[in-house]
Structures are given as structure tokens and as C-alpha cells.
Amino acid sequence: MRRTRWLFLAAFLAIVIWVSAVYVRSKASADRNIIAPPKPLEAGIDARSQHYSYTKSNGTTPVFSISAGEMRESKDSSTILLQDVELHLFHKDGSQYDRVLCDHASFNESAKTLFSDGDVRITMGIPVEGPPHGRIVGIKSSGITFQSETGKAATDRRAWFDFGSDGKKEGGGTAVGVEYDPQTRELHLKSQVSLDWTGKTEGFVPMHIEAGEAFYKEKESKIWLMPWSKLTRDTLHMEGGNAVITLDQGDVREAYVAAGHGVREEPDRKIEFQSDRMWMHFADGMVVDHIYGDQNGRLVSTAATMRTTVTSPHMDLSFHPQNKESELQEVLARGGSTAEAQPLPKPNAETKETKILKSDTITLKMRNGGKEIASAETAGPGTLDFLPNAPGQPKRFLKGDRIWITYGAENRIQSLKAVNVTTRTDKPGAKDPAITESRDLVAFFDPKTSDLLRMEQKTNFKYDEGDRHARAASAVLEQDKGVMTLDGGARMWDSTGSAAADHIVTNQKTGDFEAAGHVMSTHQPDKNGKSSAMLSTEEVMQAKARRMISTDNNQKVIYEGDAVAWQGANRVEADRLQIDRDAQIMEAHGKVKSQFVDKDKKKEGETDGESGAAAPPVFTIVTAPDMVYHEENRVVEYSGGVELVRPGMTITARRIRAFLKDADQDSSLDKAFADGTVKIVSTSEKTRRTRVGASEHAEYYADEERVVLSGGQPALVDNMNRTRGNQLTWFANDDRLIVDGKDKTNPAKSVVHKKK
Numbered sequence: 001m002r003r004t005r006w007l008f009l010a011a012f013l014a015i016v017i018w019v020s021a022v023y024v025r026s027k028a029s030a031d032r033n034i035i036a037p038p039k040p041l042e043a044g045i046d047a048r049s050q051h052y053s054y055t056k057s058n059g060t061t062p063v064f065s066i067s068a069g070e071m072r073e074s075k076d077s078s079t080i081l082l083q084d085v086e087l088h089l090f091h092k093d094g095s096q097y098d099r100v101l102c103d104h105a106s107f108n109e110s111a112k113t114l115f116s117d118g119d120v121r122i123t124m125g126i127p128v129e130g131p132p133h134g135r136i137v138g139i140k141s142s143g144i145t146f147q148s149e150t151g152k153a154a155t156d157r158r159a160w161f162d163f164g165s166d167g168k169k170e171g172g173g174t175a176v177g178v179e180y181d182p183q184t185r186e187l188h189l190k191s192q193v194s195l196d197w198t199g200k201t202e203g204f205v206p207m208h209i210e211a212g213e214a215f216y217k218e219k220e221s222k223i224w225l226m227p228w229s230k231l232t233r234d235t236l237h238m239e240g241g242n243a244v245i246t247l248d249q250g251d252v253r254e255a256y257v258a259a260g261h262g263v264r265e266e267p268d269r270k271i272e273f274q275s276d277r278m279w280m281h282f283a284d285g286m287v288v289d290h291i292y293g294d295q296n297g298r299l300v301s302t303a304a305t306m307r308t309t310v311t312s313p314h315m316d317l318s319f320h321p322q323n324k325e326s327e328l329q330e331v332l333a334r335g336g337s338t339a340e341a342q343p344l345p346k347p348n349a350e351t352k353e354t355k356i357l358k359s360d361t362i363t364l365k366m367r368n369g370g371k372e373i374a375s376a377e378t379a380g381p382g383t384l385d386f387l388p389n390a391p392g393q394p395k396r397f398l399k400g401d402r403i404w405i406t407y408g409a410e411n412r413i414q415s416l417k418a419v420n421v422t423t424r425t426d427k428p429g430a431k432d433p434a435i436t437e438s439r440d441l442v443a444f445f446d447p448k449t450s451d452l453l454r455m456e457q458k459t460n461f462k463y464d465e466g467d468r469h470a471r472a473a474s475a476v477l478e479q480d481k482g483v484m485t486l487d488g489g490a491r492m493w494d495s496t497g498s499a500a501a502d503h504i505v506t507n508q509k510t511g512d513f514e515a516a517g518h519v520m521s522t523h524q525p526d527k528n529g530k531s532s533a534m535l536s537t538e539e540v541m542q543a544k545a546r547r548m549i550s551t552d553n554n555q556k557v558i559y560e561g562d563a564v565a566w567q568g569a570n571r572v573e574a575d576r577l578q579i580d581r582d583a584q585i586m587e588a589h590g591k592v593k594s595q596f597v598d599k600d601k602k603k604e605g606e607t608d609g610e611s612g613a614a615a616p617p618v619f620t621i622v623t624a625p626d627m628v629y630h631e632e633n634r635v636v637e638y639s640g641g642v643e644l645v646r647p648g649m650t651i652t653a654r655r656i657r658a659f660l661k662d663a664d665q666d667s668s669l670d671k672a673f674a675d676g677t678v679k680i681v682s683t684s685e686k687t688r689r690t691r692v693g694a695s696e697h698a699e700y701y702a703d704e705e706r707v708v709l710s711g712g713q714p715a716l717v718d719n720m721n722r723t724r725g726n727q728l729t730w731f732a733n734d735d736r737l738i739v740d741g742k743d744k745t746n747p748a749k750s751v752v753h754k755k756k
Helices: 002-028
Strands: 046-049 053-058 061-073 079-090 096-108 113-127 135-147 153-165 168-181 186-197 207-217 222-233 236-240 243-248 251-266 269-283 287-302 306-322 325-343 354-366 373-378 382-387 395-400 402-407 413-426 434-445 452-465 468-478 483-494 497-507 513-523 541-551 556-567 570-580 585-598 618-630 635-646 649-660 669-684 689-701 706-710 715-718 721-724 727-731 736-740 749-752
Touching: 153 186, 222 251, 269 306, 287 325, 306 354, 354 402, 382 402, 395 402, 434 468, 468 497, 483 513, 497 541, 513 556, 618 649, 635 669, 649 689, 669 706, 689 727, 715 727, 721 736
Parallel strands: none
Antiparallel strands: 046 053, 053 061, 061 079, 079 096, 096 113, 113 135, 135 153, 153 168, 168 186, 186 207, 207 222, 222 236, 222 243, 236 251, 243 251, 251 269, 269 287, 287 306, 306 325, 325 354, 354 373, 354 382, 373 402, 382 395, 395 413, 402 413, 413 434, 434 452, 452 468, 468 483, 483 497, 497 513, 513 541, 541 556, 556 570, 570 585, 585 618, 618 635, 635 649, 649 669, 669 689, 689 706, 689 715, 706 727, 715 721, 721 749, 727 736
16 A cells, blocks of 8 residues: 555656646746656656655656655655655656755645645756756745646745756746646746846846736747736836737747837937837847837837827837847838927927828838937828927928928938928918918928928929919929029919019018019009009000019019010010009110000091091000109100101100100000100101101190190201291191291291292
């Protein structure tokens, strides 16, 4: 009977020690190569030692050996007491074994349990020959109970673990309360779980894991932590709910954390990340190389001048292992993502705009060191908001099919690119927003302040701000100068008029602009009655030139290079035209040519009595080097050698002042005064006569066709007569001539040639 009990006890101890050995390995989480449980014991255990030594072999390969310094039965015949127990559990190939040592143990036959109240010391992976080498795992605990039927081992006391290789300790841990089931090969750490990895090489950064409770599944090489978990590695701190740790050759390879929240604090930066479900992957040396967050992902990077926040349902963080540390390399946010860069206030400095990038997918790439953003881009349509943080800052909005952002130092935006883009700018105090569209957009920012410096928009550019509009092939906005340049089929217009040219440069603050190349412009009639262009207040004024300059809200306009301005049939041509609408002055310089048409006085439906046709228009054409028109008195002053031409009448002089009729009449020529070497040539189709007048001063009255010559020695000559006098008044309509003599000593003289 005693022999049978002893054989049974030996077999049971073999199972118990194997269970303890597996438990040590799983708790330390240091070696996936945990041995498989031994095959069921076979009959024929050979007791070869007088100190109660037994060996179990499978052929020539040992399975286990057990010895005890003393064995005795207690008064209760169902309990056997053992002393100085040592068991060797050999690995499958027989080259290594696990050793279990305890000073005292008791076996309860009826309960089929073995219990050691004292310390139990277990060492795994001892070589059969030679000194210890390779992976060694050790455990120490007390109060361990083993179930003979199931092989389960349990203790409610604290257990200590350590593991390592080649005689070097690589880590360890503790827990309070342990259970192990050899059938499922699962280890249950009941409470106060603490695990530490101290590393295989010098300089290894330790990792520490804590949990309220833990399960280790040897077959899967995974540890389940619950209901809470913590992970710490240098400046990285992770907390969460349930977690799963995956091991590879004893090292942590992956960690899943529910409701995870991590913080990495450095002297100049703080990085926080969280999500409802989080996976962390570790490279060799247990350095983080990847973090994946699912559901409500959030990344916050806080530096001295900027706080960057990325939120997304799905977020991938890629790290680059560097000097036993990991540097954040890339952030991929998917499924409706937002990246916000918020400047932090500084004393005595204006806080710049907050920038918010939104898209389904956003990729952030980091600079070397992983502390600052190098670039951000969207994989599809996205929006970018610039939200003001100080009075006077505009609110900006950008929308594009793709958006790329490049960052400079301290996460300050440096450049921006977008395609198929729309922008909106709300300026403080402005009634209407400024909206632009184009296929391509590139913007550049001040690297020190993140202020917008320059924005280039190409292909089908559009600009709208209230009733102000612009179109061009491309546009460039120089924000610091407040200047916008339009190129290629450029056109601008508002309620007062329009301008088109190859190239237009406009000042966004003042509204002044300069146009060049094939310039065309229009100006609506002034409703306040200030025509300011020798033209009527009812018709649109049009102009063209090679160059145009508009200032003072289009009140002062200059046209240069083959300049022409017209309103209906009335027009002015010159090398240079200047219009001052406030002062109601128009100037023309260089090869001036003006044209005025007399309004037909016949009523609608009336015709020429003789022919039945409508009377032809009557034009007054004046050419001169220079011209100045004053709307106040509607006088046009020509100088530098002037020629005025009307049907049957030509007047030349050094200067001519032309008086226009009131604008509400017909804006045609009322009268003209000529000075300086005046010459008048009149031809009549009725009389077939040509008259030539000369004087220093002449006055021409258009409606009466009356010419008054005075000054110098006025003379009127035709092919039959020559007349002189102090003043000669000639009526071209009825060919009448009135001559005034100067005095009795200088009477009027007339020479009449008889017809032959």
C-alpha cells in the first residue's frame, strides 16, 4: 500500500512541478517556447535512490525525476509529508529540464491535492550538460495547492517572477493570487498584476505593465489584462480598460487597449493620443513602431507656440525606431478627419489664426525627431478654415478636391497647394465676402508668423465680392502688399463699369488698378449728373488703350498708348487720356483727335424734305497735340496747333476753345473760339465757292454757321473777292458777310473780281 502511494505521489509531483514551471514562464511573459505537458505517466517507475529518488523515461530519453530527502505519513493516514523535494522535468529532446525545489510539501490522498505552505522555487530551462545558458525563467511563491485530477495549481499569495538568458536577468514581475490550468495551458493572475521587461542588451529602455487582473494563454502567447491596464516605457504612459498583450520570443510584440489614452511628455513637447480601441505594435527592443486607433481617435501635440489636434474615427501612427526610442513619423487619419493647429497666446503678441483641415483622409508627415509636422495632405476633397483669434483678422475658408500643406519650424504653415479650389474671405467690416475659384492654387506663408504672403491661382480664375467681379486665366495675390495680379484674358467689373486686358494689377485695399495689353473699359453714366467726359449722362462710356490706370475708386483714370474713349458717336483719341471724375476734367495729350456729332433736330419719323432720306449726321472733328475739358463750363481747350473740321468748314489755330451744349441737350458743339494764326476754310456745295479767312482770333457759332474774325488783320478771301476789316462776320448758311472798319482812317476794304 505504501509503495502504491509513493508511486502515485511521484507521478503527481511530476505534474505539479510541470504546472509550476509553465506558470513561471507565462507570468514572466518572457518565453513562448514553454514546454508541452508530459505524456501520461506509464507504469514501471523505477526508484533508484535510497533517498526516495524516482525516474520516468521514454525509451532512453528521461521524462522526469523526483527525489525527497524524507517522506513520512501523518497521523491522518490520508496525508503524506515530504521534505527537501526536488523534481526535474525534462524537455522533449531531453537536453534541458525545469527544476522545482521546496522544503516541505504535503499530499492529501483523499482530496488528491499537494500543498506547499513554504517557499516554492522553480527554475526553467536548465541544460542537462554544461553551465546554464539560453533562456532561464524563475518563480518564487508560497501556499501553492495542486489538484491531482486536473493538474491545476493555485495560490492566493503573492508570487514573484524573473526571466532572462545566458545568466542575465531580463525582467520579472509580481501578482497576488495565481491559478494555472495545464489542460488549457492558461495562467490566471488574480490581482495586483505587475510585469517588467528590463531588456536583453545594455541601454534597453525598460517597460512596465500593470493590471487589476490578467490571463495568460500559452498556446496563443497572449496576456489578457482587465478591468484596467497601464503601460509605461520611459516618457510614454498608456492607460485604458481591457487590454491584450501579444508576446514573441518573450518580448512584447503588440498591445491592444480598450478606451486607451496615452501620454508622452518631453521637456519641450507633450503628445497625447486616445481612441476607443487601440493597437500598439513593437519592433525589436520593444520600441513602438506603430499605433492604430479605431473609433474616436484623437492625437494632441502641444509645444511652446502651437497645439495640434487630430481627430478621426480611424487613426494610424507610424514610428521610426531611433536610438532605442521611437520617433513619430506619420499620422494617417481616415473616415472623416480633422487636423487643427491652434497658436498658443504669447504675452504682448497677437495670436494668429487657428487653422482647421477637414477631409475623409488626412496624412500628416513629421520632421526628423518626430516633434514637428513636415506636411499634411488630403487623399480627396477637403476644407481648410482660418479662424481669427484677434480683432482685424479676416476669416478665411478654402475648399478643394485635394489639399497639400507644408509646415516650417514650430508647426507654422509654410505653403499650401490645392486643386479645383474655392476660397472665401470674410473681412472685418466688409458687407460681402470675397470668393475665388480656380483649378490650381498655391499659397505661401511667412515662416515666422504664418501670415499669408502670396497666393497663386491658375486656370479659370474667378473672383466675386458683392458687385465686384474678376475673371482671368490666372491670378496672384500678394497679401502683404494687398495687390492682386490677373493674367490672360483678365476682366474686372462692378456696378460702375468694367475693364478687360491681358494683364491687370489691382490694389485690394484701395480698389486702384492698372491694366496693360489690349485694354478695354466701360463706365456707366454717372447718375449724379457728372458726365466728366464731354459726353452725355445717358450713355455708357467706353475706352481702349494699351495701358490703363484707375485710382480713387475709379474716379481718376489714365489711358495710355493708342487711347480711345467714346460714347455713342462721340469719341476722343490720343496717346494719353486722363479723366478726373471728381473734378470733372478730361485731358488728352499727344496726337489728340476728338469727334462730336450734332444731334439730329428732326422729330422721329421726319426726313429730308428733298430726298426723303434721313439727314446725315454732322461731325465736328478736332485734332491737336493737347486737350483739356472742364465739365463745369463744358469747355474743351485745344492747344499746340489745332485743326477743327466740320462739313464745309475747317479752322486751324494755335489754340481753340470749344464750347459744348448742355449734356441734357445733345452734347454737340455749340461754338468754338480760335486764337493764334487763325485760318478758316469754308466750302459750299451750293455756290461752289471756297472762302478762306485769316485773323488772330475767330469765333464760330455752329447752329448759325456764323464766323467772326477779329484781331490782327482779319481777312476773308474767295475766288472772286477779298475783304479786310476790323471784324468780319460771315454767315455760311446764307453766304452773308458783315464787315466792320476800325475807324475813318482804316476803313474796310473789299476787292471784287468780275466774272469773265
